[in-house]
Amino acid sequence: MSAASPPASPPLSPDRLLELIGSARQGVGIFDETDTLVYANCFYRELLHVPEDGRPTWKDILRANHREQSGTRIETQDFDDWLASAASRRGKLPFRAFEADLHDGRWVHVTETTLPNGWMLCVLTDITELGADERTLRQQRDLALRAALSDPLTGLSNRRHMHETLATLHASQQLHPAAIVLLDIDHFKRVNDTLGHDQGDLLLKQFARLLQGEVRQKDLACRWGGEEFLLLLRDTTPAAAEPILDRIFQAVRASAPLPQQPQFRYTCSAGLAFIWPEETVHAALKRADEALYAAKGGGRNRWVTC
Numbered sequence: 222m223s224a225a226s227p228p229a230s231p232p233l234s235p236d237r238l239l240e241l242i243g244s245a246r247q248g249v250g251i252f253d254e255t256d257t258l259v260y261a262n263c264f265y266r267e268l269l270h271v272p273e274d275g276r277p278t279w280k281d282i283l284r285a286n287h288r289e290q291s292g293t294r295i296e297t298q299d300f301d302d303w304l305a306s307a308a309s310r311r312g313k314l315p316f317r318a319f320e321a322d323l324h325d326g327r328w329v330h331v332t333e334t335t336l337p338n339g340w341m342l343c344v345l346t347d348i349t350e351l352g353a354d355e356r357t358l359r360q361q362r363d364l365a366l367r368a369a370l371s372d373p374l375t376g377l378s379n380r381r382h383m384h385e386t387l388a389t390l391h392a393s394q395q396l397h398p399a400a401i402v403l404l405d406i407d408h409f410k411r412v413n414d415t416l417g418h419d420q421g422d423l424l425l426k427q428f429a430r431l432l433q434g435e436v437r438q439k440d441l442a443c444r445w446g447g448e449e450f451l452l453l454l455r456d457t458t459p460a461a462a463e464p465i466l467d468r469i470f471q472a473v474r475a476s477a478p479l480p481q482q483p484q485f486r487y488t489c490s491a492g493l494a495f496i497w498p499e500e501t502v503h504a505a506l507k508r509a510d511e512a513l514y515a516a517k518g519g520g521r522n523r524w525v526t527c
């Protein structure tokens with residue numbers, strides 16, 4: 222008599238999966254493409270002090286943590302600058318990992334897995350007991366990595382971060398369709414010359430903040446150099462890019478970025494190029510540069526597509 226084969230286990234149901242993740246002693250959070258928390262298990266909510274039925278955005282969570290001195294410890298003189306800088310690095314690559322410390326003394330390892338559609342899985346592992354001796358070293362490494370990818374004045378991503386992101390997305394064939402926009406503040410030199418370098422720096426910071434606020438989570442805004450900024454708008458067709466640029470240009474014209482000079486207004490110019498599947502990123506950047514040049518030559522305060 223042959224032995225009966227063991228009964229096949231039932232397929233994994235979504236309920237069972239949720240039950241397992243819900244019980245995990247790792248924090249699991251899922252964010253949608255607007256960076257709103259759509260699922261968090263108990264441990265995630267405990268670590269980051271997220272109310273049980275709340276659906277905050279990632280920014281809401283960090284704002285509350287900073288305000289209430291709970292959850293993630295954030296050491297900064299200017300929280301809004303810190304948040305804008307952190308947002309400029311979040312969700313840009315398919316995967317990243319870093320460490321964070323919490324107000325209650327715990328230390329967590331954080332991984333972020335991001336799909337091309339912008340949804341993100343965050344997993345927090347409590348590593349308080351692990352390798353405490355090397356913690357400072359690892360924290361310094363994370364800070365150095367962050368600094369290497371950020372522009373020190375504006376906190377926005379820097380040129381290197383943009384190059385790395387473009388190369389990673391290109392290599393994994395996740396770049397198309399995408400638009401790149403090279404923006405340049407008009408007559409910026411006059412601001413330095415007439416109002417002083419400090420006010421020039423402040424204008425750069427305000428422009429960076431405005432750009433960061435106008436792009437989506439999956440896009441990338443960087444300071445390309447001097448008074449030039451580059452946007453990578455992902456999943457963006459020519460028809461979709463125009464309203465985005467309209468919005469940015471209107472926001473720039475409407476803004477009063479220098480509190481000491483309440484009457485001061487400014488404009489910018491931009492070159493827009495779409496990255497075609499058959500061309501190199503370098504070629505698309507060159508077209509954006511040519512388009513910007515044409516926008517300046519055409520009288521500024523406009524954008525040109527090339």
Ligand SMILES: Nc1nc2c(ncn2[C@@H]2O[C@H](COP(=O)(O)OP(=O)(O)OP(=O)(O)O)[C@@H](O)[C@H]2O)c(=O)[nH]1
Nearest residue numbers: 405406407408409410411413418421422447448517
């Ligand atoms: N305050 C400040 N100025 C900077 C910084 N980086 C570059 N600049 C200045 O930006 C100015 C750019 O001037 P130009 O390239 O002549 O351009 P522009 O005056 O904006 O004129 P158009 O681009 O032709 O409209 C130069 O004077 C640079 O010194 C910075 O970090 N801070």
